[in-house]
Amino acid sequence: MFDLPLIWFALLFTALFLYVLLDGFDLGVGILFPFAPSDECRDRMMNSIAPFWDGNETWLVLSGGGLFAAFPLAYAILMPAFYMPVILMLLGLIFRGVAFEFRFKAVKSRFIWDYSFHFGSIVAAFMQGMILGAYVRGVQVEGRSFAGHPFDWLSAYSFMTGVALLFGYALLGATWLMMKTDGITRDWARKCASYVLGYVGVFLAIVSISMPIMNDRVRHLWFSLPDFYYLLPIPLVTAAFFVLIWRDLQKGAEYRPFFLSVGIFLMGYIGWGISLWPWLVPFAVTFRQAAAAASSQSFLLAGTLVILPVIIAYVAWCYYVFRGKVSEEGYY
């Protein structure tokens, strides 16, 4: 009755986007961390994400766990294929995650946890970007398992996508800080956002151009009529978002740039999803081939349909509870 694999594909696609978006801004705060003008700024930055980071990271666990549950074959192929970047990402997440608690307990050694937070965030973000780059280039599969080399993920291209994601997350982080802080922290965040915005545009253009060049199917999809016209709004809207952010940054708007950055991520993400459809392990296994048993997918779906709206409701409530700007107390 239901097209279970398709529903699960859509759910996971959404969950991964929520991860990229939510952990994106707090990883971005980590990326910008040591460049902030003062220790007080850093305290504010940390406080602006402290109540949320744990929940944000849970979307990663949901994406990983959901992939295991709904598409075990894809999970079993992709994890070994990206063994090293996944492990490095996890180690990065450890170093940044513990910093939230440790840096406020430390006095003399606080700088250690500041750097642990910064470099952990950079490693995690960079590895996610590298995985993304390696993923779009395709994964070698034989039978039901990964058949490539342990270093297949490492290439100039994946290095470039790693750097690209660093800038992307930095933009999310900077616009988040504009929204959640004021005074010199906000002004500094605005400068950061203006600075990284251009890089984000350049990298997004490179990725958008390189994907059709590398893959015939992707080229065919984007540059054949009438698909070209259907897909044209994606780059156009993205370009419009860039222009709007730029103008907002000039004018000093505090809230809209964050949501426009989210819009840019959403557009890029949709474009990426359309390009790779229907592959879950590009270009070897489709989401239908990787689907778990129908009874497994429906068993989990029954609960998910009830629980996921509740989760979204209380997560939203949590953001509502911690609304407003982080305290400026301390600027005396």
Added chain:
Amino acid sequence: MFENLDPVVFSRIQFAFVISFHIFFPAFTIGLASWLAVLECMWLATGRPVYAVVYRMWVKIFAVTFGMGVVSGVVMSFQFGTNWAAFADKAGNILGPLLGYEVLTAFFLEATFLGVMLFGWNRVNRGVHFAATIIVTLGTLISAFWILSANSWMQTPQGFMVAKNGLLYPTNWLQIVFSPSFPYRFVHMITGAYLTTAFVAGGIGAFYLRRDRHIKEARVMMGMAMIMAIFVAPLQLLAGDVHGLNTFAHQPVKVAAIEGLWETQHGAPLTLFGWPDQKEETTKFAVEIPRLSSLILTHDFNGEVRGLKAWPRDERPPVPWVFFAFRVMVGIGALMALTGLTALVLYLKKRLFDTRWFQKWCIAMIPAGFAAVLAGWIVTEVGRQPYIIQGVMRTADALSPVNGIPVAISLGAFVLTYGVVFGAGIFYIIKLIRIGPEAEADVYGSHGVKKPALLTPTVSKDEGQHV
């Protein structure tokens, strides 16, 4: 030389390492969350500030421990894929949804409401804050429910079929979620977690009493901990015994390894201590109590207990690990019950809080729960070997298509990272203990800032002072 590195061995060591490290944190936070909920409840009910002060001290320790539990737990959710992909592929239909439910029903709940619990003191009213504490507590228990359900299914699998392509397919979800060993394992683990926390709290309380510091708060800590030791420690021995009978029914080879019993016997003795020798298939220097093993396991002095030789060599677990770990666990369990008994006697003599040697003893017992939990998991996990899913899939067949070098490197990286990061965590927890409970209204989440971390107060002034 590096071509010969065996990815199976390194993957096993890596998994054992990351999961052993991880289990310390949930073992502590499950109990601590429940205790914090009780403390906040007592504070709201009685209005006595001492409970709030104790809450404030331990919620900081909870936050540090929980943070470490989260980051080491994220690692776990990827290990199945990175290192045990063949297992993930074969059993994904069954274990995937169980872990999926854990994320959906527990992880989000814990992560989101933890934020409110730690930082929400000036932004929500007391009732909502208490609700957040309760929800976090529920989250820890729900999380334990699903992960123990998954683990129990791997111990005592049922409700599935093996398809022609070798994959496992679910046939009955109720049977999968509630596999035969699950209820026993759940009760045993939750009780173990509660006792672990109780002995930490009790030991810290004793430490303050010994130093004549924070007397009021220390009495709350030690008093509540000893209530657990008096009533729950004996129950845990009972729960463990029932769990053992369940294992005897479903995984008899594990019990044979626990007992160090090689020959199948009627009227099997209970080996108190000895040296099991896997090669020579005998337990050396055994100190035995005749017929007791048969009596415990079959409730009959002459009941039959199968020995390890009833199984081929390649079906037996590594006996010494199981044998010794079991004795560590039971030994600590007995010491905990003894502590409870002593506490009861001292309490009746009205000497519970000022007996110096007992304070020393309680301080020595601080790590006891952790050691027992770890030993217990070694018994049950090593005792299942050589299988990853009892009778269905061998651990050696579960591996990812990875070669030895990356796994050896990642293992090294994990050891180094965990050593540094969690070493620091323990250091900061000890620091928090040294500072001790603070009476003034320094509040968690203010992070040294005298005002709340976020502006826009949403609660009226008289509600502002909060735990």
